[in-house]
Amino acid sequence: MPTTSRRTRSDAARQLADLLRRQVLADETLPCEEDLTVEFSATRNTVREALALLRDDGLIARLPGVGTVVVGHKYPHGLNRLAGLAEVLREHGEVTNDVRAADLVPAPAVVAHRLGVPERSEVVYLERLRRLDGVPLSLDLTYLLPEIGKPLLAHDLAGRDVFALIEETSGQRLGYADIDVEALNADAETAAVLDVQPGAALLRWERLTHFADGRPVDLEYIRLRGDRLTMRARLDRS
Numbered sequence: 001m002p003t004t005s006r007r008t009r010s011d012a013a014r015q016l017a018d019l020l021r022r023q024v025l026a027d028e029t030l031p032c033e034e035d036l037t038v039e040f041s042a043t044r045n046t047v048r049e050a051l052a053l054l055r056d057d058g059l060i061a062r063l064p065g066v067g068t069v070v071v072g073h074k075y076p077h078g079l080n081r082l083a084g085l086a087e088v089l090r091e092h093g094e095v096t097n098d099v100r101a102a103d104l105v106p107a108p109a110v111v112a113h114r115l116g117v118p119e120r121s122e123v124v125y126l127e128r129l130r131r132l133d134g135v136p137l138s139l140d141l142t143y144l145l146p147e148i149g150k151p152l153l154a155h156d157l158a159g160r161d162v163f164a165l166i167e168e169t170s171g172q173r174l175g176y177a178d179i180d181v182e183a184l185n186a187d188a189e190t191a192a193v194l195d196v197q198p199g200a201a202l203l204r205w206e207r208l209t210h211f212a213d214g215r216p217v218d219l220e221y222i223r224l225r226g227d228r229l230t231m232r233a234r235l236d237r238s
Contacts, residue, residue: 013049016040020050024059025230030068058227072227075132079233082177082209084161085130085138093133099157101127104146111143114208114219124149126157129193136194138224148217163209166217175212181205181231186223194225201226 019040023030031039036047051068054060059072075092077085086095105125112119126142126149142162144152151169152162163174184204191198205222 009043009046009049012042012046013053016042016046016050017053020054021059024054024070024072025074027070027073029070030060032067074228074230076232077224077229079179079181079231082163082174084163086161087164089132095137095161096131096134097158098129098131099126100129101125102153102157104150107143111219115143115145115216117145122146124152126152126162128157132228135228136225137228138222139190139193141221143219145217162218173212174217175210175214177207177209179205179207183226184223190223194223196225196227203229203231 106120107123124144186200203224209218
């Protein structure tokens with residue numbers, strides 16, 4: 001027999017906010033409150049609470065005399081293809097990089113282990129603030145094998161994706177990457193760099209990229225603004 005647990009208005013509002021979020025992210029105009037109550041068989045208070053959740057996420061605004069308008073824009077980033085940020089977002093604007101560091105450094109133990117080099121041997125370290133049409137999007141910390149990274153230092157790191165430069169300078173194709181994704185809150189320093197409030201939601205990637213023959217080449221620690229990107233992929237059950 002079907003059972004119905006006791007649910008609060010906040011439970012219903014959260015459910016409704018999830019249903020409306022895709023429309024908001026697609027920049028679709030939301031119906032008025034009255035139409036939403038009819039479409040979702042919800043009370044007006046539930047609708048208002050759901051819209052407040054979307055407003056608190058920075059996605060919509062309630063303007064006097066206008067109604068609900070979409071103000072937050074998130075850009076889709078696919079997780080089922082290995083590509084640089086400029087490749088992924090080329091339909092949405094121009095990706096540029098503020099190069100904060102580009103130099104040879106001794107490899108920390110964890111980096112040496114992941115890249116398969118002796119501990120404290122030299123690797124190339126890149127730190128870049130990445131922008132989409134001038135708006136801060138991610139902070140990327142990258143370690144590269146010295147024979148791969150050194151040639152990159154003579155190229156346009158401000159305007160080019162590292163992946164494209166690696167293939168261009170090495171003459172080898174990248175093959176695959178192992179990636180871990182987790183959510184975290186922005187510390188004060190990262191928040192200042194990314195132009196968000198301390199404690200704002202970030203996505204943290206740890207990505208180890210390999211050549212087609214399986215050799216590791218590039219280890220990245222990436223912090224992405226949670227209010228600017230959404231992750232998308234198609235998962236097959238095969």
